[in-house]
Amino acid sequence: MKKSIIVILIACCSLVIRAQKGGSSTYDFLNLTSSAKVGALGGNNISLKDSTDLNMAYHNPALLHASMDNSLVFNFVPYVGDTQYGYVGFGKEFKNVGTFSIGIMNMNYGEFDRADDVGNILGTFSAAEYSFNIAYSRQFSPNFSMGMAIKPIYSKMDTYQSFGIATDFGIAYFKAESGFSFGATIKNLGSQITSYDDTYEELPTDFQIGISKKLKHAPFRFSITAQNLLVWDTDIENEDDNYVSDDISFGDNLLRHMVFGVEFLPTKNFHVDFGYNHKRRKELGYSEKMSTAGFSWGFGFKAYKFHVAYGSARYHLGGTSNHFSISTNLSSF
Template sequence: MRRDYKILFSTLLLFLPLFTVRAQKAEHSFEFLNIPATPHTIANGGFSLTYVAGNSGIAFDNPALFGEETSGLLFLSYLNYMSGVHSVNTLYGRPVNDRGTWAIGMRAMHYGKMEAFDKNNIAMGSFTATDAALQGLFSYDLSSKLRGGLALKLIYSNIESYNAFAVAVDAGVSYYDGEKGLSIGAALTNAGVTIKGFHDKKTAPAWDLRLGYSQSLSHAPFRFHLTAYGLNPKIFQYRGDEQKWLQRTLRHLTLGVEYFMDERFWLGVGYNPRLAQDLKHLNGNFFSGLSLGGGFSHDFFRIGAAVTRYHPSGLSFVISLATNFGNDEFIF
């Protein structure tokens, strides 16, 4: 036990140089990488850094969450972000040996048709915009309770006739103690460089440092989630002169409560203070910042759905399917 905590603490220290040295301006590109890809993620408030059984898609949030228990599952999800904006995500992986696993994933977001106008406000027809990312992932069990993961992303963005390319890395650790129902996760996300920008200025991907904590109750079917995100120093200082310290701090936290009747059924509700604050300025209602999700597992498939609000004009929803694909034998 003490050895696991020492390894976890040492691994977290590896993030500190990146946390302090790679500070960037508040302007970032490829923000679609921060949009949730799974019902569990949305139901937890928008981020999932900690262990969720049988959900391989949360590896998009923390590569250390993909392991032998989720290998062999083909994950698919569809997100209706808002009117005309849609996202699809897929992930699949296999064991490498008794400790390692690999996976390959794809994320794509299409923004629909938009009208183009020249500087004199004369219509020039329509155009489309698309973002996509292809990623390869490898995770390794450092001990029976601690796992590390690394993901390499090739990122592409297109707006009308303009294109941009970038390369980014996710690095994460996950500590899970099933007997105590305790899960701790940390991830450095989207740390990379823009190879080709839309213009001469190359805006870097929106890198971030995130920490997560989850705890299940021993005598009740509930699990509580707390996630801190936006710990990139420049992001954390953003709007610092406009808000009180407490409001600014809450913008970097999400809360989630999960109810699981058994291993086959779950319900979750989450709260994102940043969404609530932002939607309040856009005439949002009492439910702004809240999210709701649920799922069902069968021997051969797992389905899930979640809903939240990113804009006062309508709800956003995601549905997912994970199914067994191949067998559980090692391929190497």
């Protein structure tokens, strides 16, 4: 079974090996994380199999498991300017069938001035995007699971609308006695069903792998997530297919595919998280004063029957995102 699933994943990779570089696809909001914990861990994590945080299933559907039965989660991120987004999700376990979750992610870009070709203000318009997530995961052994998610998408920019659909496939492996976990996922396979103006764009398809390891005699867990693996060169191209960024070394390019995270876990009810995203630092940091661009941090704790978490990610010298998450399990009431 495991070998068959791995073959399927490799076959899917061959179908999307011509994936677009960053900035040349539509529905890029699908790559954002609303989870405070994942935001604090660098913006991506697909390997925390033992987590009871339902948010993890958004990043890898194979991380959905029976312990998330009746879990409810709310996330909110005040982003750049008036932009804000969030996610709400619910999980349900069905005996001998598997675990399901439903959720919706909303990206609200705020209001904009509408003007004619000479600058006269004619009013305002709004823009927003939505992803409706339906995920399923099944445990094939005590250590191995597989999952998939279907994501209908609706996008509205002023009077323009677009519908699309994306699918995620993932696998996860967890060995409790050693504290080791592994995840792999293909994200956003799909297409636009209707486009904004009859010009169809590709979705931000990506293949990712990740590992996490908890130390046996210390309250720390380390994670490495490799992303954007369908395209090795991380330079961004312009419309003329000319590179607009400086040539980068092999090592620098390699690091741009990696997201690093570390958790401090002194108790079951409290954690502190740190992360580093090299691609974010290199592409968004101000070269004259990099400061903490690319770094992130956060914490979480349990209060009564709720788990509250906060994450902060530094994008550049003047921009930081703040992630807020609150979750609970309805079975505890």
